[in-house]
Amino acid sequence: MSDELKLPVRVQLRPQTLVGRSVPRETARRLASGRGRYLDDVHGGEVYHIAFYRSPYARAKFTLGDLSAAASSPGVYRIVTGTDLTAICAPWVTRLEMLPDHVSPPEYALAVDEVYWQGEPVVAVVAKTRAQAEDALDAIDIDWNDLEPVANAEQALSLDSPLVHPALKSNLALEREIIRGDVDAAFKGAACVVEHHFSFGRQTGVPLEGRGVIARYDRRTEELTVYQSHQAPFQMQEIYAKQLSMPLSKVRVLCPDVGGAFGIKLHAYADEMAAVAIARLLAVPVKYQADRLESFVSDAHARDAVVSARLALDSQGCIVGLQYEGLFSFGAVSLYPRGSVGEALQLLETCGLAYKVPALHGQVRGAFVNKVPTGAYRAVGQPLGAAVMEQLLDNAADKLDMDRFEIRRKNYVVDADLVNDSDAKLRGLSLRQCLDTIKTDMNYPQLRQRQEELRAKRTYRGIGLCTFIEQTGVGAWLYGRNGVAAASKESVRLHLSTSGEVVCHTSASESGQGVHTGLAQIIADTLGCPMDAIYVRTGDTLSDPVGGGSWASRGLALGGEAARLAALDLRHNVLSVVAAWKSVSIDELEIDHGVVSIIDGEVACSLQQVARLVHYDSTVLPLPQPPSLSVERSYTPFSKPYFMANGIQAAEVEVDIETGQVKVLDFWVVEDCGTVVNPLLVDEQIRGGVVQGIGAALFEHCVYDEAGQITNASLADYLVPMAAEMPDIQVSHISTPEQETGLGAKGVGEAGTVGAIGAIWSAVNDALRPLGVSAHKQPFTPDVILSAVLQKA
Amino acid sequence: MQTKNVADITVTINGQEGSFSVPVRRNLVDFLRHDVGLTGSHVGCESGICGACNVRVDGVVVRGCLMFAVQADGCVVDTIEGITDSGEAAALQQAFLERNALQCGYCTPGMLMTGLELVQSGRTVTRDEIREELSGNFCRCTGYHAIVDAIEHVMERCTK
Numbered sequence: 001m002s003d004e005l006k007l008p009v010r011v012q013l014r015p016q017t018l019v020g021r022s023v024p025r026e027t028a029r030r031l032a033s034g035r036g037r038y039l040d041d042v043h044g045g046e047v048y049h050i051a052f053y054r055s056p057y058a059r060a061k062f063t064l065g066d067l068s069a070a071a072s073s074p075g076v077y078r079i080v081t082g083t084d085l086t087a088i089c090a091p092w093v094t095r096l097e098m099l100p101d102h103v104s105p106p107e108y109a110l111a112v113d114e115v116y117w118q119g120e121p122v123v124a125v126v127a128k129t130r131a132q133a134e135d136a137l138d139a140i141d142i143d144w145n146d147l148e149p150v151a152n153a154e155q156a157l158s159l160d161s162p163l164v165h166p167a168l169k170s171n172l173a174l175e176r177e178i179i180r181g182d183v184d185a186a187f188k189g190a191a192c193v194v195e196h197h198f199s200f201g202r203q204t205g206v207p208l209e210g211r212g213v214i215a216r217y218d219r220r221t222e223e224l225t226v227y228q229s230h231q232a233p234f235q236m237q238e239i240y241a242k243q244l245s246m247p248l249s250k251v252r253v254l255c256p257d258v259g260g261a262f263g264i265k266l267h268a269y270a271d272e273m274a275a276v277a278i279a280r281l282l283a284v285p286v287k288y289q290a291d292r293l294e295s296f297v298s299d300a301h302a303r304d305a306v307v308s309a310r311l312a313l314d315s316q317g318c319i320v321g322l323q324y325e326g327l328f329s330f331g332a333v334s335l336y337p338r339g340s341v342g343e344a345l346q347l348l349e350t351c352g353l354a355y356k357v358p359a360l361h362g363q364v365r366g367a368f369v370n371k372v373p374t375g376a377y378r379a380v381g382q383p384l385g386a387a388v389m390e391q392l393l394d395n396a397a398d399k400l401d402m403d404r405f406e407i408r409r410k411n412y413v414v415d416a417d418l419v420n421d422s423d424a425k426l427r428g429l430s431l432r433q434c435l436d437t438i439k440t441d442m443n444y445p446q447l448r449q450r451q452e453e454l455r456a457k458r459t460y461r462g463i464g465l466c467t468f469i470e471q472t473g474v475g476a477w478l479y480g481r482n483g484v485a486a487a488s489k490e491s492v493r494l495h496l497s498t499s500g501e502v503v504c505h506t507s508a509s510e511s512g513q514g515v516h517t518g519l520a521q522i523i524a525d526t527l528g529c530p531m532d533a534i535y536v537r538t539g540d541t542l543s544d545p546v547g548g549g550s551w552a553s554r555g556l557a558l559g560g561e562a563a564r565l566a567a568l569d570l571r572h573n574v575l576s577v578v579a580a581w582k583s584v585s586i587d588e589l590e591i592d593h594g595v596v597s598i599i600d601g602e603v604a605c606s607l608q609q610v611a612r613l614v615h616y617d618s619t620v621l622p623l624p625q626p627p628s629l630s631v632e633r634s635y636t637p638f639s640k641p642y643f644m645a646n647g648i649q650a651a652e653v654e655v656d657i658e659t660g661q662v663k664v665l666d667f668w669v670v671e672d673c674g675t676v677v678n679p680l681l682v683d684e685q686i687r688g689g690v691v692q693g694i695g696a697a698l699f700e701h702c703v704y705d706e707a708g709q710i711t712n713a714s715l716a717d718y719l720v721p722m723a724a725e726m727p728d729i730q731v732s733h734i735s736t737p738e739q740e741t742g743l744g745a746k747g748v749g750e751a752g753t754v755g756a757i758g759a760i761w762s763a764v765n766d767a768l769r770p771l772g773v774s775a776h777k778q779p780f781t782p783d784v785i786l787s788a789v790l791q792k793a
Numbered sequence: 794m795q796t797k798n799v800a801d802i803t804v805t806i807n808g809q810e811g812s813f814s815v816p817v818r819r820n821l822v823d824f825l826r827h828d829v830g831l832t833g834s835h836v837g838c839e840s841g842i843c844g845a846c847n848v849r850v851d852g853v854v855v856r857g858c859l860m861f862a863v864q865a866d867g868c869v870v871d872t873i874e875g876i877t878d879s880g881e882a883a884a885l886q887q888a889f890l891e892r893n894a895l896q897c898g899y900c901t902p903g904m905l906m907t908g909l910e911l912v913q914s915g916r917t918v919t920r921d922e923i924r925e926e927l928s929g930n931f932c933r934c935t936g937y938h939a940i941v942d943a944i945e946h947v948m949e950r951c952t953k
Contacts, residue, residue: 024890031898032886034833034873038899041832131818208837208845208899208933259835259899260933292838512896512934684893684939691936715842715931723927723937728920752936 058708119297209259507547553747689752
């Protein structure tokens with residue numbers, strides 16, 4: 001038994017508390033030194049590169065012509081067509097068991113005979129370099145017969161519309177409603193009724209690192225290894241095994257550093273499936289790395305909805321009824337495997353959820369159109385629900401001449417109202433505290449005064465408010481119940497190694513959020529070891545315990561609780577060993593800074609010594625079999641479908657009514673995500689999310705022409721928020737720990753985006769209010785603002 | 794044919810001179826990443842918008858995607874690896890770490906290139922001016938606030 005650690009004889013028992021502290025991310029040092037290893041940086045021998053010939057039409061039939069010129073182009077190894085791949089990879093269909101009426105057309109890895117959106121992959125060129133593969137694309141001969149595309153949901157659902165896809169019986173992809181109380185009666189008897197129309201433009205997520213895969217199939221072992229820039233490796237393992245008819249155990253998916261994801265890297269895309277299938281078909285290693293142009297026509301698009309909404313109130317400003325109707329334009333297929341319906345369903349579920357609404361009628365419809373399929377993008381539908389409700393409340397406050405804080409405070413849902421079991425998920429919100437805090441943070445009276453003064457000088461400032469709730473740490477009700485093979489839990493496996501290091505394998509992956517730092521803080525506190533003794537590993541289906549990955553703000557809420565439980569188990573097992581060894585009871589032992597001591601302060605041993613005893617020499621232990629020093633725990637919400645975080649955001653904007661320009665002057669957030677494990681990292685999650693929301697509200701738009709061609713598929717033309725246009729963002733916290741877990745953390749990854757869109761809507765229309773006009777269309781480009789200003793003229 | 798498509802260049806990369814045969818159409822960042830093996834500089838848009846590929850050529854920060862490798866013949870090129878190893882960027886990198894001014898890290902090498910140029914300019918700048926200087930670097934994760942904080946912090950320390 002070696003004894004490498006020099007231990008003090010006695011220790012002062014003063015347990016460390018890392019949870020709650022702003023510990024920097026150690027990984028950030030590596031990334032900031034240029035030592036990130038993203039998909040395109042993964043080396044491992046020569047690979048062939050893939051470039052896709054993508055459909056130039058939104059809807060067309062095609063016949064492949066002579067491909068021999070492309071095939072003999074320099075460096076080309078093989079040209080692969082849809083028919084080639086169908087032989088080993090059948091088309092897939094998104095199905096959601098709880099929504100049997102949602103019938104998606106099948107999707108092929110490469111199109112066969114017909115295409116349904118501009119950008120759909122048609123032919124793959126496999127070549128020695130990407131440049132050579134791209135060169136060969138020019139030599140591909142295809143005879144196109146373009147057909148009339150379906151451009152938007154209104155057209156799609158009109159009686160004379162063509163079908164988006166021949167496999168469809170109707171373009172109607174989704175139709176759902178919720179009804180509570182007698183909404184007609186509520187509106188009939190209401191003292192005040194307000195309405196607003198909303199258009200939420202189509203956008204996309206723009207992770208700076210494009211999607212990509214490196215795939216190898218080893219004929220000798222019949223194993224498939226896929227490196228992928230993705231948020232959910234276990235989901236992709238399932239999909240590749242299923243599509244390629246391989247045993248799950250022969251498929252390994254690894255995610256290296258991921259350069260931004262935001263939901264975009266949560267789906268299974270035809271191009272990536274094609275690349276992996278090509279590796280299997282040709283048994284050569286291949287790489288596919290999407291460039292920016294093809295990302296715009298292949299990454300999931302999002303939002304794209306028009307909503308009409310009305311709110312009825314009594315004369316005191318109490319809500320009596322809410323009615324809203326949303327129409328969503330999806331894409332040509334429902335994105336696999338989670339579907340394209342989330343945006344609409346989240347609007348349906350979250351609109352007005354933070355308020356007492358006695359009578360409600362919400363309806364959503366979604367239509368297939370000949371565009372890029374839509375799917376999850378940060379906050380999924382929740383920003384729309386929040387923006388709609390908050391704009392209605394502003395309109396009502398104006399009509400009733402009420403204070404906008406007062407109308408919110410008065411109508412917030414409070415625990416006393418939540419008597420039904422189905423409302424349990426809403427208990428413990430801190431809406432009023434958040435409201436009061438932000439009013440102070442932003443110095444509201446002073447802002448209002450300045451606004452009034454400037455209005456007199458024809459300078460139009462607006463102050464926006466957006467209460468939000470965020471569904472975090474979503475459990476099995478969302479996908480599991482729908483038959484989607486996406487794990488609803490997060491898992492952590494801890495192993496105490498003979499070096500004294502604690503190796504943590506987790507399903508809770510990340511792309512820079514800082515989840516792994518948070519897990520290490522929790523493990524260090526719970527086990528009683530130094531943080532720098534903990535190594536967190538993720539992104540490998542071969543070695544990680546099964547879990548969801550990185551989506552729906554789950555890393556800390558679920559992975560954190562799994563880490564806490566695993567650390568408790570490991571601690572118990574360590575103490576069991578020491579208790580037997582030292583002939584004391586477990587209750588008399590404590591672990592701190594990696595040292596086990598007896599309660600009076602006498603040092604017993606180090607964690608490393610325990611590991612060496614158990615792993616190498618258990619003869620000194622009076623135990624037939626020492627307990628395991630590898631433990632695994634999982635966590636998924638059980639008493640509710642998700643953990644509800646909440647907060648409020650506020651924006652001050654200035655609208656130039658001559659140029660139509662909107663400038664965001666200031667921004668505030670008060671957020672309640674329960675226990676804040678690491679304030680530094682949590683605040684930056686919020687800020688980053690806010691800026692994506694501001695981007696959506698002011699700039700970002702996938703602009704299509706009538707032929708279904710995207711007209712701005714480059715970063716020069718698709719505007720994203722840059723530093724100069726963005727404000728500083730002030731963040732405060734209220735902490736209401738989640739009751740279901742010992743950790744008490746709720747998720748926070750999407751909070752910023754959930755509320756920021758509505759805060760900008762509220763602020764812009766507040767600025768326009770003295771002109772007697774309002775804006776209805778996001779993004780609020782100068783054109784949209786000037787059109788609004790000119791409404792009156 | 795081969796001689797037309799490939800050119801021989803001599804470049805000093807991170808202080809070390811080397812000779813390379815490169816396809817004339819290869820841009821500087823692809824050359825650095827795939828031929829030299831310096832994967833710290835990233836490719837985000839290949840059209841000069843995002844700044845993820847920013848590197849320093851003869852002391853000036855440029856877009857690695859808007860310059861051909863052959864144009865760097867005879868030049869001194871510094872990448873994130875170089876300014877890390879030399880310690881030149883250490884204070885800024887430490888500030889980025891402490892302020893959590895990066896998340897996924899994909900934009901960060903380019904952001905540090907731009908930020909370091911500003912820090913080394915010796916100018917006294919406001920937060921708004923820092924934001925203006927960064928307006929050629931796209932970050933999708935952070936919302937920029939922390940990046941501005943980190944650069945401001947280092948610049949304040951430099952002028953003290």
